[in-house]
Amino acid sequence: MGSDESGRRSQVGPGALIPDSDLPGAQGRFVLDETGSAPAHHRPDPTRPPGRVVRVVPDVPAIDREFDYLVPAAWVDDGRAARLAVGSMVRVELAGRRVAAWVVELDVKPPPGVKLSPLSKLSGVGPDAEMIDLAEWGAWRWAGRKVSFLRSASPPRMVAGVPRRRSRPRAPAGPGDVFDDAFTHGVAVVRTPPADDGVPLALAACRLGDSLLIVGEMARARRMAIALRRAGVTVALGPTEWATAAGGATVVGTRSAAWMPLPELAAVVVFDEHEEQLKEERTPTWHARDVALERARRRGVPALLSSPTPTLEALRAGRLLRPDRSAERAGWPIVDVLDRRDDDPVKAGLFAERLAERLGEGRVVCVLNRLGRSRLLACASCGELVRSEDGASPMILLDDRLETADGTESRPVVCAHCGSTKLKNLRAGVTRAREELSALVGEPVDEVTASTDTAPVSRVVIGTEAVLHRVEQADVVVFLDLDQELLAPRQRAFEQALALLARAAGLLGPRRDGGRLVLQTRQPDHEVVQAARRADPSIVAVAERDRRKALGTPPYGAQVLVSGAGAAAFMAALGTPPGVRIRGPLDGRWLLRADTHRLVLDALAATPRPSSRLRVEVDPLRV
Numbered sequence: 001m002g003s004d005e006s007g008r009r010s011q012v013g014p015g016a017l018i019p020d021s022d023l024p025g026a027q028g029r030f031v032l033d034e035t036g037s038a039p040a041h042h043r044p045d046p047t048r049p050p051g052r053v054v055r056v057v058p059d060v061p062a063i064d065r066e067f068d069y070l071v072p073a074a075w076v077d078d079g080r081a082a083r084l085a086v087g088s089m090v091r092v093e094l095a096g097r098r099v100a101a102w103v104v105e106l107d108v109k110p111p112p113g114v115k116l117s118p119l120s121k122l123s124g125v126g127p128d129a130e131m132i133d134l135a136e137w138g139a140w141r142w143a144g145r146k147v148s149f150l151r152s153a154s155p156p157r158m159v160a161g162v163p164r165r166r167s168r169p170r171a172p173a174g175p176g177d178v179f180d181d182a183f184t185h186g187v188a189v190v191r192t193p194p195a196d197d198g199v200p201l202a203l204a205a206c207r208l209g210d211s212l213l214i215v216g217e218m219a220r221a222r223r224m225a226i227a228l229r230r231a232g233v234t235v236a237l238g239p240t241e242w243a244t245a246a247g248g249a250t251v252v253g254t255r256s257a258a259w260m261p262l263p264e265l266a267a268v269v270v271f272d273e274h275e276e277q278l279k280e281e282r283t284p285t286w287h288a289r290d291v292a293l294e295r296a297r298r299r300g301v302p303a304l305l306s307s308p309t310p311t312l313e314a315l316r317a318g319r320l321l322r323p324d325r326s327a328e329r330a331g332w333p334i335v336d337v338l339d340r341r342d343d344d345p346v347k348a349g350l351f352a353e354r355l356a357e358r359l360g361e362g363r364v365v366c367v368l369n370r371l372g373r374s375r376l377l378a379c380a381s382c383g384e385l386v387r388s389e390d391g392a393s394p395m396i397l398l399d400d401r402l403e404t405a406d407g408t409e410s411r412p413v414v415c416a417h418c419g420s421t422k423l424k425n426l427r428a429g430v431t432r433a434r435e436e437l438s439a440l441v442g443e444p445v446d447e448v449t450a451s452t453d454t455a456p457v458s459r460v461v462i463g464t465e466a467v468l469h470r471v472e473q474a475d476v477v478v479f480l481d482l483d484q485e486l487l488a489p490r491q492r493a494f495e496q497a498l499a500l501l502a503r504a505a506g507l508l509g510p511r512r513d514g515g516r517l518v519l520q521t522r523q524p525d526h527e528v529v530q531a532a533r534r535a536d537p538s539i540v541a542v543a544e545r546d547r548r549k550a551l552g553t554p555p556y557g558a559q560v561l562v563s564g565a566g567a568a569a570f571m572a573a574l575g576t577p578p579g580v581r582i583r584g585p586l587d588g589r590w591l592l593r594a595d596t597h598r599l600v601l602d603a604l605a606a607t608p609r610p611s612s613r614l615r616v617e618v619d620p621l622r623v
Contacts, residue, residue, distance in 0.1 A: 052081065053116060055105035058094050061145045067094070068110045070118045080122045089126040089154065090119050102150050104132050124160050125246065127153035128261060130298070137294065141597070143560065143604040143616040144284025153259040155242035165248040171206035171233050179204035183267055183302040187293065187318030191537065193331025194308040194505035198271045199227045201306060206233045206250055208302070209266025212295065213252045214288050216275035217469070225252045236260065255280065258291040268296040268303040274311050274499045276621055285617045293317060308502040309537040311495060312544055313555045325536075332535035333508035333515040339524045350428050350480055351440060351520075358518050359441050359460065362475025365507065366437060366462040367500075369484055370429045371449060377402075379415035380422040386415065397423070433480065434462050468503045477504040478518040486526055490622055491553055494528050498540050501532045552593065554619045558600050560592040561617040566610035573610075577603035591623065 052071040069092055075081040084090075088103040098120055110116060127135070127150060135149035179201045182188050190201065198215070202224055205211040215221050225235045228250065236245035238253025238260045245251045246261040253260065255278050270278070270289050278288040289305065290313075296303035305314040308331075322328060338352040350368075358364075377386035377397060386395045386402060388409050395402040395409070403410045414421055428436070430447060437460065438445040446456035448463030448470050461467055468477075479485075485497040501517065508515025519529060531539040549556045562571060562584075571590050576582065579599040584590035594600040597618075604616065 052076075052106075053108045053110050054084065054103050054119070055108045056090060056092060056101040056103050056119075057146060057150065058092065059100040059102070059147055059151070060094070061147045063094075064145045064147060066104060067092075068108055068114070068116055070116045072118045075119070075122070084122065086129040087126040087132060089123040089158065091121040091123060093117050093120055102126050102132070102154075124155070124158035125162055125243075126150075126155070127259075128263075131259065131261065134259075134291070134295065134298070138284070138286055138291065140601055140605055141290070141294075142284035142286045142618045143601060144286075148284055149259070149286070152256060153261075156239050159243045159246070162243055163247040165234065171203050171228075172231055180207065182304055182321055183208060185302070185319045185321075187296070187303045188305070189310050189314045189318050189320045190304055190306045191310060191320065191322040191328070192306050192308055193323075193328070193510060194333075194502045195331065195509045196306075196308075197227075198224060198269075198306065201269060201271075201304065202228060202252075203231060203233075205267040205269050205304070206231075210234075210248060210262055210264045211250045211267040211269060212257065212260070212262055212265060212292060213250065213269050213271070214257050214278070214292055215252070215254060215271045216277040218254050220271075221253050221257075228252065254278075255288040258288040258295070262295075265295065265299050265301055267301055268292045269306060270304070271306045272308075273305040273314050274307045274309050274495070274502075276496075276499075279621055283615050283617065285620070287619075289314070308505070309495070309498045310541070312541065312548060315541060315545075316555050329535040330512065331510050332532070333505050333511055333513070333517050335533045336516055336518045337524050337529060337533065338518065338520045339522075340520055341522045341524070350433055350436060355478065355518070355520070356440060358476055358478065358516060362459075363471070363473065364441075364460045364476045364478065365467055365471050365474045365504070366433075366460070366478045366480055367465060367467060367504070368428075368430045368433050368462060368480045369464050370427065370481075371431075371464065377423045379418060379420050380424045381420035382415065382418040384415060384417040386423060389416070430462060430464060437462055465500055465503075468500070468507065471507060473509075474504075474507040474515065476516045476518060477508060478520070479504070480520055482519045482521040482529070483523060486521070486523055486528060491548075491551075492621060494540055495544055496621075497528045498531055498537060501528070502537075505532075552595065558592075558594045558597040559619055559623065560600055560604065561589060561620045561623055562592065562615070563589040563617075564613045564615040566612035566614040569610040569612070570607065570614055574603060574607045 051073055053068050054071060055066050055068050057066055071081050071084065075084070084103065084106070086103055086106060090101050090103060091098050092101045100123065131153040132150065135146050135153055138144070138149040139146040182190055183204065202213050205213065206228060213224065215224065221237065225237045228235050234249045236249040236251050238245070238251055238257035242260065246263065248264055251257050251260045251262055270292050273289045280286050293303055305317065307314065310320070336358065338354055340348070340352055343352065377395065378384065379386065387393060388395060388404050393404045395404055397413065400413065401410050402413055413423060415423070430449065434445050434447045441460055443460065444458045446458040446461045448456055448461055448467040450464065450466040452466070456470065461471060482497070485500060486493065490496070504517055508517060517532065519532065521529060523529065527539050527543050531537050548554070553559060567588060567590060568585070579594050580603055581593045582590060592600050
């Protein structure tokens, strides 16, 4: 018995599937004969006595259905049948090939007259019934396939058995006891200083029992696991220590840890819940914060969301707990704002006049979120922007030629208006900025981008926002063009800009350490700048709340971005569901909006998927 994409039960077992790869136009689909059964040569021996039947989900996303299989009689004799449980990982014969599968139901009564095939192999232990139910919820919540979530909930390597925990030591009390009260509110949001390592809060959670602790980066997960183990806590580091977690332990890990087993879950903590790394980039694009909250809700255990700059999603989920203003301000570094409103945008260059005095001592990190050498040029003689022949696109400097960003037009380094060969950089990329910064400080400067594979060694470092993830400590962090972040054409631009500043503040440490966060901007009164200066993220949160409520954007509404080669066919099949507003197509993408998630997610679940590639992103972070 199976389930098709609209949720209806199929009356077909695995023995009723045959490959049609020999049929014209076949693409690996499966067909039935005219009776709804498999051809005779694919059926098991009808004289065989009926046995125990289980239902499985094959690890084949394109099928996304459940099927019934017999438990072989030999498994009863050798004990494998006794080890078979909901969540067991097995292998089955499906359409002439052997595939992995998960057992999702035991002792199933199959439809009469259906001939079933036996299970082929018992591979190991997999996600339990709770996680299978959670995977089904996740498939609806993020408009994906259940198989994708079952993969996330399965061990990275086969596990034959789950070890039994010998003892459960109590986490020691310590200076973090103030956090114990945070777990009395059901779901709460804790606003912490940017440099907080999270260990006191993690220990407070462990005093309640086995906890799920999710962080944004693996390096931080390892440091937290080491600190907890030194305190006597039994820790399973996700995802590699899956078996330890299944036997009973506190789980520490990144995004994937949200799907780790926790048989005796007592508390959930998501650290730095604003981090975009907590959202899966591949489809289905689930968010670890929301998975963790759902697990806590189902178990009835407390959940905490920790962040120096909580998102509106977090603030809607639970009560905000924050330190007093003096303590919160002391947790942020000194913030210097270099007002560039009076600087000539052509002649002033990338660096403010007062910037050099901030670069003289200690480790300096400069952030510029633009790759390459030059992103916008002007003629030094006549002042005309350097654009394509039709004037529609700016041209950039690549080696000794000018090119459009898409590479469709190229010409020598000459102004098309007056013929001058002298050009001025109006918007330098990080490579050009490194050269100018090196000349300014009179010493070598390292460049760091997402593609850089070596650690920076120079005292002064410049890079895209990736540099904030590659450097562990700094004395000065400079945002050379903060306006680029504030003016980004994204719905969450202000929230994301403040999160970048919080990441930089974490490298600098609290105010007593003397670190400085330097912001070059032509918008010194902007709410993001003021929030950083006053160490008060609520300035941005209140303004964002009012804007998003008026627009009906998340978390005050639902958004879904549909794209890919199969998007047009999918949208045609979707039609115009009641309560769902559709915008597009624009560049092959459609944006769906609704007042609630249920309205749009139910419509997506009822729409058949095309065979070609389709990307459905629920609540995209960058749109």
